[in-house]
Amino acid sequence: MDFELMINSFPKLLNAAVVTLKLLSVSLIVGLFIGLLFAILRLNKNIFINKFAYGYSYVFRGTPLLVQIFIIYFGLGQIESLRSSFLWVILKEPYWCAIIAFALNTGAYTSEILRSAFQTIKPGIIEAGKSLGISNKIIFYKVQIPIGIRQSLPAYGNEIILMLKGTSLASTVTLMDLTGVAKYIISTTFKPIEVFIVAGGIYLFMTFIIHNVIKFLEKKYSY
């Protein structure tokens, strides 16, 4: 055990963890909106809209995240019209490509989580709202969404942790996140176990915090 290496690499890895957290938070926020949008589309009665939303979530859940990042980072640059458009400012940056891929990926999972949460709401609650003369729109915003969010908290907590692990793939498109820096230190020092313990410890600490925050929220919003 090389304790000196462990102590020396700790600040570097901690700095890299900030990059990981940034990637995670931005993609989760964007992904939540995408997920909510597609969950609403899934509940739509129009079969085409419904199938489209299902297709989106099926494709993104059925393929590895690595493929999705590579298509966006390496693949999209090949399209000439895209390269000359304003979008290229975003798509040439590995940082934004990674975020787009993560957001689309977590959006697909989130849409499934939210859809099943909306569907498990007891019809009696919605009927109660209707019999009180409340409009469908207000029932949706004031009744279905709050209950749905509460129902989906445990599953969404898991999704956040999966996404935290998913951000490690950013290192494959040259971003120096926690895993990227860990790999760099391993390949220069050839001390995989020490670096794994420190980097893994930081990841575990983050999962621990996320787990407990979700648990706290579950308790707070339980009924």
Place this chain on the structure above:
Amino acid sequence: MELLAFGDTGWGDELFRATLMTIAVSITAMLIGFSFAAIFTPLKLSKFKSLNLIANIYTTVIRGVPELLVIYLFFFGGSGAIMFVASMFGYKDYIEINAFVTGSFAIGIISGAYSTEVFRGAIQSIDKGQFEAAKVLGFSKFKQFYKIVLPQMLRLAIPNLSNVWQITLKDTSLISVTGLVEIMRQSYIAAGSTRDPLFFYSFAAILYLLLTFISMKLINKLEVKYSRGY
């Protein structure tokens, strides 16, 4: 389309072989995962706190640390660890383990952590009366497990195991960083030499979709088979 031709002119045969490699790694990793689960599930359900702790550390660490980091640990540390063990028996030469073994082991350990949780959940949700009835009928421990617990556990575990299989299948794409030529690595090579990454990575996505789709169909059949009588 000519990019996908079989033979020297296209990448069809290479990609086909790569797909078989992905399937082989996934199945090997899943089986390694099952053997890990066979060790750690009893530990999780054991009455002894210390044994529980060991199993909990395994599942928590593996499920809380990114797959890629675990793969790097095995990729860079694998030969070192084997050589250390070999040196205790007096073998001093350099040993290199091939990418297939490292990869399936790394993914297998990850898959095992998920399988352990699935089996634990399935065994715990079997009705207590079943165990008591087996005891009353004088079944031996082995017979109790084989005839009573296993069939009921499989029925409950198969839907969740199909999720584990999906995760494992998708995780194998990460082994491409170690140089094992599976779908992702082959697409990377093809994309590099033809300068057509969009086509090859999209094709890789289609291959993965196909694999998940077909395996889902097969698992559904298994599910029907094991829920006979319910």
